[in-house]
Amino acid sequence: MVRLYQEIPMTLFEKIIARQIPADIVYEDNLVLAFRDINPQAPIHVLIVPKRVIPRIGEATGPADQSVLGHLLVQAAEVARRLGLAENGYRLVINNGPDGGETVPHLHCHILGGRLLCWPPG
Numbered sequence: 001m002v003r004l005y006q007e008i009p010m011t012l013f014e015k016i017i018a019r020q021i022p023a024d025i026v027y028e029d030n031l032v033l034a035f036r037d038i039n040p041q042a043p044i045h046v047l048i049v050p051k052r053v054i055p056r057i058g059e060a061t062g063p064a065d066q067s068v069l070g071h072l073l074v075q076a077a078e079v080a081r082r083l084g085l086a087e088n089g090y091r092l093v094i095n096n097g098p099d100g101g102e103t104v105p106h107l108h109c110h111i112l113g114g115r116l117l118c119w120p121p122g
């Protein structure tokens with residue numbers, strides 16, 4: 001993985017991508033990695049992240065981010081399908097900033113399923 005800004009510390013998810021921190025990986029390609037959340041909020045709770053860091057959706061910009069995010073969403077649906085969530089449904093969540101509940105500054109999409117999810121969220 002090529003990092004443009006070597007002086008910026010690696011994010012937690014970059015360390016998972018680099019296999020410096022172990023994770024239960026369920027899907028990988030050249031642009032994204034999907035792995036099970038360490039603190040699952042549903043029977044199936046997977047995070048899918050771009051390999052090239054975008055800190056959060058509010059900072060996504062330009063055609064390169066657009067294309068990686070389009071790919072990430074299509075692959076999120078594919079991961080959900082592979083994990084058996086297509087029939088009953090699932091939820092994709094992207095938290096942005098403090099009020100949104102973002103805790104890791106590396107854009108990630110939660111894939112949640114395997115139970116009925118409440119709406120509105122808490």
Ligand code: 5GP
Nearest residue numbers: 012023035036037038039095101102103104
């Ligand atoms: P956020 O709150 O930023 O939307 O989501 C961050 C997610 O990362 C949380 O659901 C949290 O449980 C998960 N997480 C934090 N540290 C780790 C870790 O070391 N490994 C894995 N697999 N998930 C993590």
